[in-house]
Amino acid sequence: MPKATKSIKLPAFQNEPPTDFSNPKHEREMRRAIEKIRGELGKDYPARIGSELRNKSEQKLISTNPCNHREVVGTFPLCDKTDVEHAIGVATEAFEGWKKTPVEKRASYLLKAAEKMRKRKHEFSAMMIFEVAKNWAEADMDTAEAIDFMEFYAREAMRLCAPQPVVKSPKWLGKEVNELVYIPLGVGAILPPWNFALSIMVGMTTSALVAGNTVVLKPSPDAPFVAAKFAELMEEVGLPKGVLNVIYGGAEVGEAMVEHPRTRFISFTGSKAVGLKINESAAKLREGQKWMKRVIAEMGGKDAIIIEPDANLDEAVKATIQSAFGFSGQKCSACSRVIINEKVYDEVVEKLVERAGTLTLGDAVENPSMSAVSSEKAFKKISEYIEIGKSEAKLVFGGKVDASKGWFIEPTIFADAEPTARIAQEEIFGPVLACIKASNFDEALRIANDTEYGLTGGVFTKNKKKLERAKEEFFVGNLYLNRKITGALVGVHPFGGFNLSGTDSKAGGRDYLLNFLQGKSIAERMG
Secondary structure, three states: OOOOOOOOOOOOOOOOOOOOOOOHHHHHHHHHHHHHHHOOOOEEOOEEEOOEEEOOOOOEEEEEEOOEEEEEEEEEEOOOHHHHHHHHHHHHHHHHHHOOOOHHHHHHHHHHHHHHHHHOHHHHHHHHHHHOOOOHHHHHHHHHHHHHHHHHHHHHHHHHHOOOOOOOOOHHHOOEEEEEEEEEOOEEEEEOOOOOOOHHHHHHHHHHHHOOOEEEEOOOOOOHHHHHHHHHHHHHOOOOOOOEEEOOOOHHHHHHHHHOOOEEEEEEEOOHHHHHHHHHHHOOOOOOOOOOOEEEEEOOOOEEEEEOOOOOHHHHHHHHHHHHHHHHHOOOOOEEEEEEEOOOHHHHHHHHHHHHOOOOEOOHHHOOOEOOOOOHHHHHHHHHHHHHHHHHOEEEEOOOEEOOOOOEEOOEEEEOOOOOOHHHHOOOOOOEEEEEEEOOHHHHHHHHHOOOEEOEEEEEOOOHHHHHHHHHHOOOOEEEEOOOOOOOOOOOOOEOOEEOOEOOOOEOOOOHHHHHEEEEEEEEEOO
16 A cells, blocks of 8 residues: 555544434434435436446336335436446556555545535435335434444554554564555455445445545445435545446346456455355456455344343343344344243243334334335245244234335244244344244254354343353354344444355454455565
8 A cells, every 4th residue: 555645643433423313403403304315316316437427228227215116216327238347447447546546545535425424414314214214213323334434444544554563574684674565456346235225335335445446336226326325425525536436237237247357356245145156256267367356245144142041031122122123124133033041931922022012113204113124025035934934933923014005014023933944044134033942051052053144143141151152152253242233333343244144354343454455565675
């Protein structure tokens, strides 16, 4: 990475706090932001390739509101392989100048964007309310996390650009000056998900950019509006043309980005099936390619909370409901299995049902506990799993679905699920919770670890020895003890999992930027 041209002293990183919507002032501000964004719905948004704004396409990608699938959020050009070729070519050319840009300058774009986003926080949250049906609190924390990513990665880039520690050369080697520097990789394909439409997309994009790479961003077809608004923000702060290129499309466009010989790395968050396909495709050497492509992948989970008899059961139930049904369970970290000791099993299931009954379901604009799921495709998949669950376990709460206006699914709880049942093994990505009985803590740990995933997990117990065992034996990338298993904070809870949950790349951690850099050791003989 280019050495510093001038020193920038920044205050220590601090996480962006959540908004207190019980404060009437904040509620009014949010409602104004919602109405402002409502007035911007239905417009056409172009692809951004270098200095070009491309909007000409026979086929269009239409983003609709999950709570009202007749309401168009935005219209986007459906790009093709020709657009991919052009975008990667532009990004390749822009890389030659961007990689030489001092890190402080690169970081300054992120810091400026973070400040602008902070001032327009409710507007960005409102975008997610309309496009992916997040309620106010979920959208607010998504925006806060996006701000955190930019602030954190700006600081991390400057840390990695500073002189890196190396062992002093021995006297017998002679007088020698040694250094280790980190240099960027090249052009990256950024393939973010829809469920954290702003934060993960921003984190994946800006981490690569601040490290000195240029990127082609293809947002999820279910969240192009949020990405388009972020691209506009980066243009406002003066990011050079060609450094961030944005195209739209589905699997065909993503596959072309992955396969292109000038793509140096792929940053992906999404399903296991797509992630494995990307990993396999990226491993193939193609004509004109002279590097092994890196894949940074986060692919989901089948996450469990263990509840022991000595736990504070009310707190355990509260955390389980929050983890299972926050954003309708559409988080890779969501609790989809709760493993309950047989001594308190019936009591905990009863409490889960009681607490689930307090949840509200409705239009995200009105800030209910839960809103619609993301799309018709998601609606059908989750509905199918609910029917599977009815044949595998006992439906004790919810299970009703309604697609008359939006993609609404009730919070759904199944009791007496076998650990090997499909609803206890397969990622559903929706508001479906399977309750599993365990005879003791040993069995609970075995059940928790008996999946192909390893992303998040939780344990509720007052027993210190059991907590220590969980730290040692619960095989997940993010383990939470006596608290909910969702809501990882940048810098506080570096995020990423084991097994088929991904590459454990730890987004929001001190190692993350190294995914987008390569080390260069330099030794100079003196005299």
